[in-house]
Amino acid sequence: xxxxxxxxxxxxxxxxxxxxxxxxxxxxxxxxxxxxxxxxxxxxxxxxxxxxxxxxxxxxxxxxxxxxxxxxxxxxxxxxxxxxxxxxxxxxxxxxxxxxxxxxxxxxxxxxxxxxxxxxxxxxxxxxxxxxxxxxxxxxxxxxxxxxxxxxxxxxxxxxxxxxxxxxxxxxxxxxxxxxxxx
Ligand SMILES: [Zn+2]
Numbered sequence: 001x002x003x004x005x006x007x008x009x010x011x012x013x014x015x016x017x018x019x020x021x022x023x024x025x026x027x028x029x030x031x032x033x034x035x036x037x038x039x040x041x042x043x044x045x046x047x048x049x050x051x052x053x054x055x056x057x058x059x060x061x062x063x064x065x066x067x068x069x070x071x072x073x074x075x076x077x078x079x080x081x082x083x084x085x086x087x088x089x090x091x092x093x094x095x096x097x098x099x100x101x102x103x104x105x106x107x108x109x110x111x112x113x114x115x116x117x118x119x120x121x122x123x124x125x126x127x128x129x130x131x132x133x134x135x136x137x138x139x140x141x142x143x144x145x146x147x148x149x150x151x152x153x154x155x156x157x158x159x160x161x162x163x164x165x166x167x168x169x170x171x172x173x174x175x176x177x178x179x180x181x182x183x
Contacts, residue, residue, distance in 0.1 A: 008139075077099055095116065115136065115138050130170075
């Protein structure tokens, strides 16, 4: 299962081999994922779909979630939850994570994928933190050009335009074994 997990923008196959189906797009060369989910390659119809996680639930205090950054504000980010303790959810519940005390230029960008720990439910809002090494951003792109980034000590660098930036990266950033968060 976990081998099929794809992130937005991931290349899945050449457009000569497959057609873009649900939750995918073709960039003129490759079929890419438009959302995070499980890829489903139909060999008969030559169609690729990405199936978004489909279960409803609300995270509890102590749960680790993975989700997409929906909004970045001056002192917090909002994250739409896709996975709770590794289990997919489509409830589209949001949590917020304070970023005020982090000395990082761009803790996260909209559409980054973050791993957070739920710490409280307060007035109907789910509060999360990312202040542990394994928590933080597990997928991001260059803020200038949308290119792929690699880590350089505490910073990230774009492989296309060389823009250097910062994020609160998870220790799982750039490793395929972050999948263990899903188990
Ligand atoms: Zn760039």
